[in-house]
Amino acid sequence: xxxxxxxxxxxxxxxxxxxxxxxxxxxxxxxxxxxxxxxxxxxxxxxxxxxxxxxxxxxxxxxxxxxxxxxxxxxxxxxxxxxxxxxxxxxxxxxxxxxxxxxxxxxxxxxxxxxxxxxxxxxxxxxxxxxxxxxxxxxxxxxxxxxxxxxxxxxxxxxxxxxxxxxxxxxxxxxxxxxxxxxxxxxxxxxxxxxxxxxxxxxxxxx
Ligand code: AP5
Numbered sequence: 733x734x735x736x737x738x739x740x741x742x743x744x745x746x747x748x749x750x751x752x753x754x755x756x757x758x759x760x761x762x763x764x765x766x767x768x769x770x771x772x773x774x775x776x777x778x779x780x781x782x783x784x785x786x787x788x789x790x791x792x793x794x795x796x797x798x799x800x801x802x803x804x805x806x807x808x809x810x811x812x813x814x815x816x817x818x819x820x821x822x823x824x825x826x827x828x829x830x831x832x833x834x835x836x837x838x839x840x841x842x843x844x845x846x847x848x849x850x851x852x853x854x855x856x857x858x859x860x861x862x863x864x865x866x867x868x869x870x871x872x873x874x875x876x877x878x879x880x881x882x883x884x885x886x887x888x889x890x891x892x893x894x895x896x897x898x899x900x901x902x903x904x905x906x907x908x909x910x911x912x913x914x915x916x917x918x919x920x921x922x923x924x925x926x927x928x929x930x931x932x933x934x935x936x937x938x939x
Pocket of ligand 1: 743744745746747750765766767769786787791794816819820851853854863889924927
């Protein structure tokens, strides 16, 4: 079994970007609760209809729902994995301990103004979930995913108003996990500002 990693950090800190690199480079399975929920919203499943009401406001989807989603996936994984966007509350972290043994928690640290600027200029692929940035990581062809050729879109929760609401939700609910994992001795803080490849090298060096 490979590494079992959590990527922690506020919205826009680069969790998805770095999780994709860990997947490409080390073959770790990327488990993103955000991507799973957006897929359910697109497919208009019962889960998707319920989750959309929370996601549109930048609020968290109820703990029991996301815990169920992740547990179901992790139990079938034989390789290593990287969790992107889970856990987000102490209740989720407590539940995770019962079904997975996490080795590394990487906390990406980025200030709020940079986060707002990153998210309002983000473009995402609906098919393979790769993310781009209009300035820092533009696609080779305007509006088209480099990896799979699908048309890129802007997430409905990437408006400035909703981003600021998500940052507050992060501070109130997810920030306490830094201390939670710090006490367990498995947390590494990494400066999430700067060159994407250099941040990845710092993550790799910490494993
Ligand atoms: P989710 O999809 O998980 O969103 P998030 O945590 O807000 O994180 P983001 O995807 O916005 O950012 P990221 O850190 O992955 O950054 P990225 O790499 O894309 O969740 C969405 C919603 O789903 C939640 O609001 C909630 O409603 C629900 N949900 C999900 N999980 C849940 C859970 N566990 N419990 C309850 N509810 C849940 O990068 C951002 C941009 O910056 C990109 O454009 C990228 O190209 C660019 N970028 C990345 N790195 C750099 C860099 N170093 N320099 C410059 N630009 C960079």
